[in-house]
Amino acid sequence: MIRAKDPNIKTSVFAVMSKMANAYNAVNLSQGFPDFGVSQDLISLVNKYMIEGYNQYAPMPGVGVLREKLSAKIEKLYKYNYNPETEITITAGGTQALHSTISTIVNDGDEVIIFEPAYDSYAPVVRINGGRPVYVRLKYPDYEVNWEAVNQMINSKTKLIIINSPQNPSGKIFSDEDMLNLIRIVSGTKILILSDEVYEHIIFDGKKHNSIAKYPELAERSILVFSFGKMYHATGWKLGYFAAPEKITEEIRKIHQFTVFAANTPIQYALAEYLDKEDEYLKLPKFYQDKRDFFNGMLKDIGFDIIPAGGTYFQTVNFSDLTDETDFQLAERLTKKFGIAAIPMSSFYHNEENTKTLRFCFAKKDEVLKQAAEKLDEFYTQAKKQLNLF
Ligand code: PMP
Ligand code: GLN
Numbered sequence: 001m002i003r004a005k006d007p008n009i010k011t012s013v014f015a016v017m018s019k020m021a022n023a024y025n026a027v028n029l030s031q032g033f034p035d036f037g038v039s040q041d042l043i044s045l046v047n048k049y050m051i052e053g054y055n056q057y058a059p060m061p062g063v064g065v066l067r068e069k070l071s072a073k074i075e076k077l078y079k080y081n082y083n084p085e086t087e088i089t090i091t092a093g094g095t096q097a098l099h100s101t102i103s104t105i106v107n108d109g110d111e112v113i114i115f116e117p118a119y120d121s122y123a124p125v126v127r128i129n130g131g132r133p134v135y136v137r138l139k140y141p142d143y144e145v146n147w148e149a150v151n152q153m154i155n156s157k158t159k160l161i162i163i164n165s166p167q168n169p170s171g172k173i174f175s176d177e178d179m180l181n182l183i184r185i186v187s188g189t190k191i192l193i194l195s196d197e198v199y200e201h202i203i204f205d206g207k208k209h210n211s212i213a214k215y216p217e218l219a220e221r222s223i224l225v226f227s228f229g230k231m232y233h234a235t236g237w238k239l240g241y242f243a244a245p246e247k248i249t250e251e252i253r254k255i256h257q258f259t260v261f262a263a264n265t266p267i268q269y270a271l272a273e274y275l276d277k278e279d280e281y282l283k284l285p286k287f288y289q290d291k292r293d294f295f296n297g298m299l300k301d302i303g304f305d306i307i308p309a310g311g312t313y314f315q316t317v318n319f320s321d322l323t324d325e326t327d328f329q330l331a332e333r334l335t336k337k338f339g340i341a342a343i344p345m346s347s348f349y350h351n352e353e354n355t356k357t358l359r360f361c362f363a364k365k366d367e368v369l370k371q372a373a374e375k376l377d378e379f380y381t382q383a384k385k386q387l388n389l390f
Contacts, residue, residue, distance in 0.1 A: 005128045012120055013347035017331065021341035027372045030331075030341040032168070032313060034233040034363040039280065042232060045270035054269050058262040061253060062090025062241065066272035070226075070241060073275060078213035086246040089253055090268055092260045094198045094227035094240040099125050100256045101194055101223045101242060102160070106131035110159035113150065117143075117348030117355075119168045119196065131159070135350055141307050141318070143172035147181040154185060161186070164196040165210065166203055166311025169348050169359040173203060173310040174210050183217055192248070193218060198227040198240070201284040203311040204292060213243070220245055223252070228271055231281045233363075237267055288313055288362075291369065295362040298373035302380050313363035316345060320356040322383040327356055334358075340375035 017030035061067065067084035075081050082088050091097040098121055106112060108130035114122050116135045123133040134153050138145060150161075163182070165174035174182075186193065195212040203209050212222045223244040229235035244252065274280065295315060296306050309315050323330055327344035335341040342358040349355070362369060 006124060008127070009124045013343055014120070017335070017341050017343055020332070020335050024336050024339065024341075026335045026339040026341045027368060027375060028341045029360040029362070029364065029372050030335075030343045032361045032363065033229075033235045034313070035365055035368060036233055036363075038232055038234045038237075039274075041277075042234075042270060042274045045273050046267050049266035049269040054266045056265065058090070058265040058268055060257050060262050062088070062263060063265065063268040063272060066090060066268045066275075067241075069272050069275040070243070074211075074213055074224075074243060077209075078211040080211075080213035080216060080219050082213075082243045083246065087249050088241060088243050089249060089256060090239065090241045090263045091256065092240070092263045093229060093238040094196065094225050095121055095238075096256075096259060096263075097223075097225040097240050097242040098122065098194070098196065100252050100259055101225070101244075102126055102131075103129055104252045104255045105160055105192060105194075107159075109157060111153075111155070111157040112159060113153060113161040115145065115163065115167070116350065117169050117345055118162075119164060120347060122162050123350060132157075133350065134158075138167075138170060138172060140355065143167070143170040145174075145178055145181070147178075147185065150181075151185055154189065154191070158189070158191050160192050160194055162194045162196065163212075166199040166309075168199065168312050169314050169343065169345060170316060171309025171312050171314055173207060176210060179210050179212075179215055179218065183215060186221065187217070191221070193222040194225065195222050196225045198225060198230050199312045200226065201231060201281045202288050202313055203285055204289040204308070205310065207310065209311075223248060231284070232271075232274075237264070239263055239267055239271065291362045291364070291366075294366060295360070295369045295373070298370070299376065302373065302377045303384075304376075304380070313361055315360050315362055316357050317342075317360060318355075318357045322380065322387070323356075326354040327358055328354075330356075331358055334375075334379060338375045338379045340372050340379075 014031040021028035067088040071084040102125040106129040110131040111134045112126045114133050126133045200209045212218045225242050227240040331344040342360045345355045345357040346352045
């Protein structure tokens with residue numbers, strides 16, 4: 001019999017919930033993807049490079065001009081220089097960058113610190129490489145990090161700490177103080193850091209993204225992962241990249257080359273040209289903050305108690321005063337009976353803890369968010385009636 005290496009791996013909740021949303025024709029705020037189009041200029045550029053014949057394998061680490069543009073972008077924003085030739089690598093999405101990185105670094109018996117709730121792709125890759133995820137819980141409701149707890153979990157087996165800011169699914173962003181705590185914890189150790197920064201440009205309330213690249217003493221032991229899917233509303237193009245010091249990059253590329261060899265060629269050329277339009281990504285904080293506030297405003301008017309996300313395009317909502325169901329039961333009922341799909345937050349905890357919280361993706365057109373709010377209003381009214389509170 002053939003079995004995936006790790007028997008605990010299930011079908012990703014994103015696949016499950018999007019399938020359910022489609023089957024029941026529900027408004028799909030579950031899996032995270034925008035419903036607005038990719039810029040026509042960018043599409044024309046892809047088209048141009050395809051017509052001009054850029055259709056064969058890219059160099060293994062990615063198209064040179066794209067790596068140069070990315071190096072310049074990181075330097076401009078975060079004041080750290082990555083050599084485009086040896087320290088930046090283009091991947092088939094952030095997912096492949098994460099997979100190749102963890103597969104390179106983690107060996108039998110290694111421990112990897114993961115903050116929960118956590119994006120679903122880290123722990124399975126740690127486990128299939130023989131590693132052991134060690135979980136640190138972010139404190140509800142503001143999802144703060146207990147650095148003392150992190151400190152206590154460090155030992156000679158700790159190989160890697162995975163951070164993700166802005167964080168999916170909680171919307172938590174790492175402050176300067178968080179980063180200084182991280183420096184304190186890893187200094188004097190050989191621990192590496194995998195910093196998932198795919199939401200670097202989706203950060204709110206005037207805050208600036210604290211990239212690892214802003215902290216040279218962390219950058220020299222870190223792998224930074226990014227995604228063009230988030231930058232350009234193009235999650236289906238599956239293009240991303242990672243930046244890391246040469247010695248680390250050299251090793252990860254050994255795995256990368258036998259995972260995809262190289263990522264999609266014409267889109268890489270198009271992205272390289274399009275990156276000159278800085279405003280296309282620098283406008284994202286305002287664009288998504290308006291969406292967050294629009295969605296949250298409607299939910300607040302209904303009566304939901306909400307702590308606004310600090311970044312990402314996800315908003316968590318707690319339902320504990322409305323129903324006794326688990327979050328998964330509620331997500332299923334909302335999809336099937338009310339036509340609105342969300343992700344149960346228990347999916348982001350290794351013990352599937354029922355936090356009675358759901359995650360909604362607000363990267364949607366305003367009219368879709370409005371429809372979603374109407375459906376949630378129906379649910380809320382019915383739930384309150386059942387509790388005899390109206
Ligand atoms: N990390 C996080 C935190 C994500 O939310 C996602 C995808 N949404 C990824 C990585 C993967 O990025 P990609 O879609 O480019 O593979
Ligand atoms: N990152 C997206 C989310 O969090 C989904 C990615 C995926 O479907 N694998 O919803």
